[in-house]
Amino acid sequence: MTTIKESKFFEKINREKVLNELIKIFGKNNVSNKPHDLFPYSYDMTESTPHMPDFVVIPENVDQIVLIVKFCSEYHIPIVPYVSGNNVGGLTIPEEGGIMLDVGKKMNKVVHVHESMMYAILEPGVTFGQLSKYLEKHHPQLKYAYAFAPPYASVVANVLLSGLTNLSCTYGGMADWINGLEVVLSNGEVVRTGSCFLSKEFKEDNWFVRYPIPDLSGLFICWQGMTGIVTKCAVQLWPKKEYNGRFLGVIYGHDTLGEVLRELGRTECCEDVSAINSELLKYTWGKIRPEKFEKEPDYAALISISGQTKELYQAKLKHVKAVYSKIQEKFNQEALFIDFDSFSKLAGDEILMYVDLPSVLTPLFEWDGLTWVGSYANPDNLGPLLKKCYDLFQKYEMEPILFTKSMKASHYCIFRPITRYKKETEEEKVAELQHELLEVMLDYDCVPYKTPLWMTDIIKKRCDQNWVELLKKIKHTMDPNRIFNPGRWGL
Numbered sequence: 309m310t311t312i313k314e315s316k317f318f319e320k321i322n323r324e325k326v327l328n329e330l331i332k333i334f335g336k337n338n339v340s341n342k343p344h345d346l347f348p349y350s351y352d353m354t355e356s357t358p359h360m361p362d363f364v365v366i367p368e369n370v371d372q373i374v375l376i377v378k379f380c381s382e383y384h385i386p387i388v389p390y391v392s393g394n395n396v397g398g399l400t401i402p403e404e405g406g407i408m409l410d411v412g413k414k415m416n417k418v419v420h421v422h423e424s425m426m427y428a429i430l431e432p433g434v435t436f437g438q439l440s441k442y443l444e445k446h447h448p449q450l451k452y453a454y455a456f457a458p459p460y461a462s463v464v465a466n467v468l469l470s471g472l473t474n475l476s477c478t479y480g481g482m483a484d485w486i487n488g489l490e491v492v493l494s495n496g497e498v499v500r501t502g503s504c505f506l507s508k509e510f511k512e513d514n515w516f517v518r519y520p521i522p523d524l525s526g527l528f529i530c531w532q533g534m535t536g537i538v539t540k541c542a543v544q545l546w547p548k549k550e551y552n553g554r555f556l557g558v559i560y561g562h563d564t565l566g567e568v569l570r571e572l573g574r575t576e577c578c579e580d581v582s583a584i585n586s587e588l589l590k591y592t593w594g595k596i597r598p599e600k601f602e603k604e605p606d607y608a609a610l611i612s613i614s615g616q617t618k619e620l621y622q623a624k625l626k627h628v629k630a631v632y633s634k635i636q637e638k639f640n641q642e643a644l645f646i647d648f649d650s651f652s653k654l655a656g657d658e659i660l661m662y663v664d665l666p667s668v669l670t671p672l673f674e675w676d677g678l679t680w681v682g683s684y685a686n687p688d689n690l691g692p693l694l695k696k697c698y699d700l701f702q703k704y705e706m707e708p709i710l711f712t713k714s715m716k717a718s719h720y721c722i723f724r725p726i727t728r729y730k731k732e733t734e735e736e737k738v739a740e741l742q743h744e745l746l747e748v749m750l751d752y753d754c755v756p757y758k759t760p761l762w763m764t765d766i767i768k769k770r771c772d773q774n775w776v777e778l779l780k781k782i783k784h785t786m787d788p789n790r791i792f793n794p795g796r797w798g799l
Contacts, residue, residue, distance in 0.1 A: 317385045317406070323362070326385065330365055330407070333375045338366040338414075349390060349400070349408045354679040355739045356398025356760045361388065364408040367415060370490070370498060370539045377537065378496035380407065380791045388793050389533040391432055391462035396679060397758035399469075399532050403795030409537065412462060418442050419540060420512040426450060426545040427487050429515055432464040432538060439463055443545070450545045455482075456582075456711065464541045469758060470530055472713055472722050474580045474612065475546065477573050480716035481684075482543075483529045488515045490540035491528055494787045501525040502542065515542035527786065532759075533793040535786040549614040551621035556651055557609035557632060558644035559583070562698070565607045565712070566691030567635050572611060573687075573718030575631055577624035580612040582713035585698070588726075607710075610648065677729040679738065681745045681763070683754035685723040687714070693752045697725045697745055704741045706734075723754060764797045 323341070330339045340346070341363050351358035367373050380387050386406025393400060402408060416433030421443070428439065437459030439452050453473035455466050466473075470483035479485065488502025490510075501524040504515045518525055527535055559565045565583055572581045587600050589608045600606075613628060615621030629645055636643035685693065694710060701708035709726035725745050729738045739762075746756065746763055750770055756763055768776050783799045786792075790799075 316404070317383055321383045321385075326363065326383075329379055330363055330376070333372055333379070334365045334367060338368070340364050346408075348393070349388075349402070349410075351401065352393060352396060352398060353677055354396055354398055354760060355677070355735055355742065356401055356762075359402050359405065361402040361408045362405045364410055366410050366413045369415070370492065373409070373411075373492050373537055373539060374496045374498065376407070376409070377492050377494065377791070381494055381496070381789050384789045385791060386794050387537070387791050389432075389537055391465045392435070392460050394457060394461045394465075396682075397763075398760040399758060399796070400793075403761070403793075406791075406794075411537075411539075415539070421447050421450070421545070422513060422516070423447060423450070425513075425516045426547070427515055427542050428452070428545055429512065429540055429542045430464055431540060432462060434463050435460050436463055436466075447545075449548055451548045452543070452545055463543065464538060467541055467543055468529055468538060469532070472715065474582075476722075477578050477580045477582075477612075477714045477717065478576075479544075479546070480719070484716070485544040486525055486529065487518055487542035487544060489525050489528055489538055489542075491536040491538050493536050494789065494791060498539075499524075499536075501528075504542070527782070532796045534783055534796050534799065535792060537792070547616075549616050549621075551616075551618055552612070552614045553621070553625060554648035555611045555613070556646040556648045557583075557611055558605045558646070559607040559609055560605055560641055561639060562606065562694035563691035564635065564639045564641065565609065565694060566687070566689075567638075568609055568632065569690060569712060569714045569721055570687040570718045571631055571635060572609075572628060573714030573716075573721075575624075575628055576717050577613060577628050578611055578714070579614055580610065580713070582711070582722075583607045583609040585708055585710045587707055588709045588711070611645075677731040677735065677738065678726070679729075679742060680724050680726040681742055681749055682722070682724040682757035683749055684715070684757060685712075685721050685749070685754045686752065687718050687721045689752040689754075690721060690723065693723060693749065693754070696748050696752075700741060700744050700748065701725070701727075704737055706738070706741060722757075723749070724757075759797070761795065761798065768798065 327341055345364055346361050349364055350360045386404045387409050388400055388402045390400045390408050390410045391412035412433040415431040417431045418434055419429040421428045436454050443450055453475040455461060455471050455473050467482040467486055470481040488504045490500050492498055502518045507514060528538055559568060569581055572578055585607055586605055613624050615624055632645055633643040698708050706727060711724045713722040715721055727738050746766060
């Protein structure tokens with residue numbers, strides 16, 4: 309049930325005055341305090357406790373955001389930035405009520421694409437599907453990427469949380485792709501980070517790099533909207549390559565998969581090396597409660613290879629196959645390495661949803677509950693980590709859903725155990741499972757991703773306390789009146 313709490317800021321200013329000021333800034337049609345409009349912003353698919361906001365506003369430009377930030381700072385009114393609500397982890401649930409700033413509805417322009425320097429300046433509402441179509445139409449020789457998420461997911465939100473894409477094995481987490489940011493600070497000032505800082509006014513052609521100046525972009529990356537409101541973000545684009553191939557590796561055993569992801573990533577030949585367990589693969593055939601049978605493979609690995617020339621592509625493919633075969637030989641297994649597009653013709657087009665936009669397995673959303681303890685993980689620990697987490701799912705009689713990916717040539721990997729459930733009957737059990745999964749993952753040096761409040765409480769007890777104190781100091785300095793998404797990380 310969604311919690312409704314009286315917000316503390318109404319001690320300084322009443323609701324009617326707040327509503328009138330919001331209408332003055334945004335216009336009557338872009339403001340609401342009606343329960344049926346507020347309710348969708350109060351929860352997500354996870355086990356995170358719902359809370360109702362007091363107002364929702366839809367900004368159209370930076371000037372409006374400057375005005376609302378100044379107003380909220382004066383009266384200590386919370387602001388929670390919101391795009392599409394697709395972030396799992398309770399990240400946009402308004403813990404202390406306040407104003408939901410829905411930047412996804414109207415601040416969704418591709419501001420500029422710089423052809424030669426290969427970057428795009430985006431507003432926060434631009435989606436993966438939108439950017440893909442825009443580049444295909446206007447800059448067909450350039451590409452971005454897509455996340456393991458629906459096509460309506462926000463590019464900038466994913467970037468600011470350093471999410472993953474189908475190019476992450478080569479280029480790393482999405483925060484590494486940021487060239488610069490435009491941000492509204494708690495006093496209403498607008499600041500730009502990265503190379504664009506050199507001009508006093510906004511220019512389109514100088515957002516090409518983040519360094520070698522002090523990297524102030526880091527004050528807003530992975531902060532979950534706690535330090536400012538990002539209004540523009542420059543992301544790196546990549547050249548399209550003429551020769552491309554996708555392959556499916558069939559894998560038995562957790563340790564085998566751990567070595568496959570680590571070693572194929574290290575070849576520097578793959579754009580993507582990711583894997584899912586066989587139960588999850590069966591979702592593409594519409595299985596609601598997929599089972600794993602005896603002697604079935606444990607995992608399927610997706611391997612993407614590309615090259616500017618046919619010779620380069622074939623050389624990469626040959627090397628990857630050799631490394632893959634050597635690993636399978638080590639574990640006394642047959643090296644099944646299948647052309648994915650040929651396999652899809654046999655298995656059915658539904659399996660393509662795993663690799664193309666929309667990059668999402670629709671049966672994951674069959675019920676109203678979906679959560680995970682996502683993480684960046686140590687590749688050397690992946691084998692035993694997979695085994696322990698798989699066993700925990702069986703302990704709780706929940707279907708195991710395991711997703712993992714090599715990142716930045718295997719400098720690290722993504723590990724994400726996913727739980728799909730029915731909120732009405734399984735939420736308590738799922739909460740216990742998530743806690744056990746987190747403890748195991750912390751034991752294996754995983755760094756949690758998209759951290760809900762219950763998770764940060766556990767992390768803070770186990771981590772370097774000086775790090776926690778520095779986190780508090782930065783939050784207080786950047787947001788002295790606690791208006792930006794207050795409550796995240798318990799701050």
